[in-house]
Amino acid sequence: MSLDVNISEPDEFNCTELHSCIENVAKLNNINDFTYHVEFACGKGENFIANVFRVEIKDTLDCDRKISVIIKTLVNTTRQELFRQLHKREVKAYEEVLSKFEILQSKLDVTNRIVLPGCILSDMKRGNEVLILEDLVSKGYEYETKVNKLKNLEYEQVCLVLRNLAKFHALSIVFELNDKENFIKLKCEFKDVLYQETFLDKSKLRNYYTNCYEDSIQLLDDLEARTKLQYVETKLMQLLRYYTSPRTFNVLCHGDCWINNFLFKQKDNITTDLCFLDFQAMRYSNPATDLVYFLFLSTDSTFRCKYMKDILSVYYESFTTFLKLYDIDSNSVYTKDSFEVDVQEMLPFGVLITLIELRIVTTFEDKEISESTLHLDQCISNESNEEMLLKIRLDDVVKESVLNGTLDRLCEQMKLLN
Template sequence: MSLDVNISEPDEFNCTELHSCIENVARINSLNDFTYHVEFACGKGENFIANVFRVEITDTEDCERKISVIVKTLVNTTRQELFRELHKREVKAYEEVISKFQILQSKLDVIDRIVLPGCILSDMKRGNEVLILEDLVSKGYEYDSKVNKLQNLKYEQVCLVLKNLAKFHALSVIFELNDKENFTKLKSEFKDVLYQETFLDKSKLRNYYKNCYEDSIKLLDDLDARTKLQNVDTTLMELLRYYTSPRTFNVLCHGDCWDNITTDLCFLDFQAMRYSNPATDVVYFLFLSTDSTFRSQFMKDILSVYYESFSSFLKLYDIDSNSVYTKDSFEEDVQEMLPYGLLITLIELRIVTTTFEDKEVISESKLDLDQCISNEGNEDILLKMRVHDVVKESVQNGTLDRLCDQMKLFN
């Protein structure tokens, strides 16, 4: 066994436990004598919680025999402790939910399935947190950072995501109907983790969320809207918990649906998976991936695209969607979640435009807007446009006032 490293900071990968994991993967694939090559799977700093590596393992005697895997490890020693809960959530998601989804889909033609990466190995032991996944890039998938660059998706891309997201949610329904006892246990274990007090205190994300929210508000010229949103700031965490808590109808939601793949789609990163209303996923995605013009023009149409996919997928299992979740109920839930879309946009748009160096100081009590934007480039201008756009939309359609009304219930 030998190691070929192609990363700028090999120490981030260089530990006995990881080498041992790669050796186990090789053995599983009957590669007894091998070399392996390591590189970052995405740009350094793009993944906030984990280091993500691509590892290619090659048979020493037959170079045509090789496998490629994705290795995820928690970032540096400090954050290993801070984000242990998210790692544990993702491991549980792969081992107990995604694996079940894959079994449930095995009866379907490949064309009808959603693509989910297989989990090869995982470890939740403190200090040894690792997750090794099937590398879908080797199957022709490509990472697309459009959302990271604050660029809106095209209509066809939005439909592609919503069709697959509907299938993902439908699989949760099928899981529950097929195995109620196990699902009942699981849904209690998949309560939201991101906005809970214990996690917020431990990870120090409370300040980070609030600072990102406040920095977005600073960009507003509408003083009345800015004042209202500043008042909302006092109950920001309570509101986020309210909107992501279970409703009348709930499924296992992705929780962080905003990355996409250009020609086809697969779901990744399940650290935020939670048992919640499916509209939380839909609104989260739409508000981070489209602008008010798109939503005004296509909202009714794309919600129909989602529900039609949800209904058609359930029919493959002889389930009538109206017996579990009607289209009217879905559309009402989306309308109720619009204030959540406003909140998450004001928080997340600031996060995705924060530089890697700024993310490194997450434990600091304050992220200053001027510190994050040293030179106003195209992305900074686009950020301002997106913030103004979503707030103007929320003023015009009454979403901001509804958010303020909800805030009053927590005061």
């Protein structure tokens, strides 16, 4: 065995436990003598919670034999202790939910399945938090950079996301009907974590959410809307908890459904498939939370105004068709009317998410994100293209929310909270 470390290996990766993990991956693939190369799997700073590396392992005895894996770890980061709970959530998602999804899909033709990264190894022990996943980039999947390059997603790309998201949600129903006892236990374990008081206090994400929200409303042109949103801020966390809490109908949701958490596959410049990534925020909640989260962060008001009815039909048709493969009538679990009502009721959540998360979506790939960079006064004096895009997108969403009454509904909901 040879641990020949490439000189480009990031400092954050220099950890005995991780080297040991790579050795274990090699052994699982019957590779006894190897070298490996390490690089960041995404731009440094793009992932606020974990370090994400791509590792290529090469068999020194057979130069044509190599494997590529993704390693996510909290090791050697200042956020290790703060975000252990999210790491544990993602490991549990892979081990107890996604593994079950894969088994449930095994009866289906490959063309009907959703693609999920395989989990090779995981560890939740304190100081050794690691998750090793199949590298789907090596299989032709890639990130879509249109949004942070100031371009909109194509209509067909949005439909592809919604079709797959519908299947993801439908698998939760299949899981529940096939293994009720286990599912009841899991849905209790997958209560939302991101907006809960204990986690907010421990992780310092409360400051992150409020700083982003405050900076966003300072950019708005509509002074009346700004005043209303400043009023909403006094109960921001309570509102986030309200919208993500379980409702009449719920499934295991992705929880962080935006463009950087998908990989797309293309053929002849046409997007043909996608894969979901990053399940640290998986929660048991209403499926409309995922749809609204995605649509507000990945499309603009012109797109939503023109296509909302169509894309909701795309989602529900996929949901219905997928459940039929398991002899389940969608109307017996979740009617289209109920689904559309839930989406409408969840639109205020989309406004809140936009004000909090849009800055990251509109930040270029080579710019590192951290708590300290999420303040308006650090960039307002030299407004960049991305800052201009942020302002345009924020004004766009707020104008839409004023015209369709969503902002007023958000204010009304705030008044109803204790």
